[in-house]
Amino acid sequence: MSGQYQKNAIAIDFSELSLKAFERAINVANNYGATLLLVHVVDTKSFGSIAAYDLDFAEKLMKESNTKLEELKSKAEQAGVSKVEVVVKEGSSKKILIELPDVDLIVCGAMGTNQIEKMFIGSVAERIARLAPCEVLIVR
Numbered sequence: 001m002s003g004q005y006q007k008n009a010i011a012i013d014f015s016e017l018s019l020k021a022f023e024r025a026i027n028v029a030n031n032y033g034a035t036l037l038l039v040h041v042v043d044t045k046s047f048g049s050i051a052a053y054d055l056d057f058a059e060k061l062m063k064e065s066n067t068k069l070e071e072l073k074s075k076a077e078q079a080g081v082s083k084v085e086v087v088v089k090e091g092s093s094k095k096i097l098i099e100l101p102d103v104d105l106i107v108c109g110a111m112g113t114n115q116i117e118k119m120f121i122g123s124v125a126e127r128i129a130r131l132a133p134c135e136v137l138i139v140r
Helices: 016-032 044-053 057-078 093-098 123-131
Strands: 007-011 035-042 084-090 105-109 135-139
Touching: 007 016, 007 093, 016 035, 016 057, 016 105, 016 135, 035 057, 035 093, 057 084, 093 105, 093 123, 105 123, 123 135
Parallel strands: 007 035, 007 105, 035 084, 105 135
Antiparallel strands: none
16 A cells, blocks of 8 residues: 555654554554654753763764664564665754654654653654644654
């Protein structure tokens, strides 16, 4: 089946809900024959004091995240998704996720790993739902 969802992004922060959203994104990609874009954002503003001690911290996180996403890519391909892409970016996940080019659907967990932001629906999910130029699926 092909249709309106040709390129779907899944926001991965490796939390339990993002991994549940990943499973849902696989199903949607398979149902629509869509490309699945696995996106992880290393939120550099959240570890400013660490960077003062370890200048390579962001680079290490980027490399580790890329390795984990490659594992998820293999899992998606084994589940039948024919085209899977991996993107690891540095910056604000709230900004990067709503600015992904040519995406028809963004799938994300209702809450991520940020402890303070867990008090609400999840500020990243809420912002994506309000500002994304495409449809959004929030998974609980």
